[in-house]
Amino acid sequence: MTTATETITPRVWIGCLACYNAGRLVGDWHDATDAAEVSTADVHGRQSSHEELWCFDIENIPVRREMSPHEAAEWGRVFDEVDDHQRDALYAWVASGDYVAEGTGELPCTSDFEERYCGRWDSFDDYARQLADDVGLLRDVPEEIATYFDWDSWTRDQRFDYSVVDADTGVHVFRSC
Template identity: 80%
Template sequence: MTITTTTDTKPRVWIGCLACYNEGRLVGDWHDASDADEVTTADVHSRASSHEELWCFDIENIPVRREMSPHEAAEWGRVFDEVDEHQREALYAWVASGDYVAEGTGDLPSTSDFQERYCGHWEGFDDYARELADDIGLLHDVPEEIATYFDWDSWIRDLGFDYSTCGADTGGIYVFRAL
């Protein structure tokens, strides 16, 4: 049985004027990360401005802990837009674990690899493994008298070598195939 959650997962960034920041003033606002590269200095100042450079000083729901350019923030936002909202927390956890596949030469995760590997949100790996055993009919043709001697603990431990897991903030774990 998979678990579903309803946490806000929309990537957002606080975009500020770099010139104002260097002068000791915080001028900026929160924006959706996927639109960050479309924000102008006029948007940030609410009027025309001679300042030219914007910077993302704070981030939400992006699995890196650093400032970034609006262009990079937009790339991160668009990556998260590629997956269903109910899978964004799992993608975040996958990237934050460091055990993910990046596209190209940067840090951006490959959403196709994520989709191929993601097995769901479970209370524990044992729960995932037992449902997988049912789904694949692991003991389907084995007589019950013999199936009772099946060593579930060893099978689940060995199966674990083919998967990785990440803890979920809402409890349970995310399970990923290690391809």
């Protein structure tokens, strides 16, 4: 199993909605975790009569749409709940569409993520071989018989119980059930 060294930090470009509607882009990039705390004075660099802010662009949040600063902060909270080295896996899990959401929204349930995440592997075959060793699949089978075991079929059947998502190197493996 390999580990990721890159940290994924959710960020949003927060802009003034009144300025945007008037044809001006006034805003800046912020960590998603802090998005709900950003004020119109922060965006304008001075006090302003404008009241509404909006996240017009996002980075490292696995949805492709605009959102409110409050929702961005919720995404930031979710990513803060997992270790830095697992953020790319959480992102991949949500982007795959085969994830468990908190309540009725789109936010992923981090406890389900932690329970289902099996790690980053060079390939699903590598994961399946390790799983076979861990559960003692062929432990009591004599070696001369074990050599006839059909690893390809067994691995293919195992894959039905998992989500496998490509990573920069290797794959992320998640239990589906």
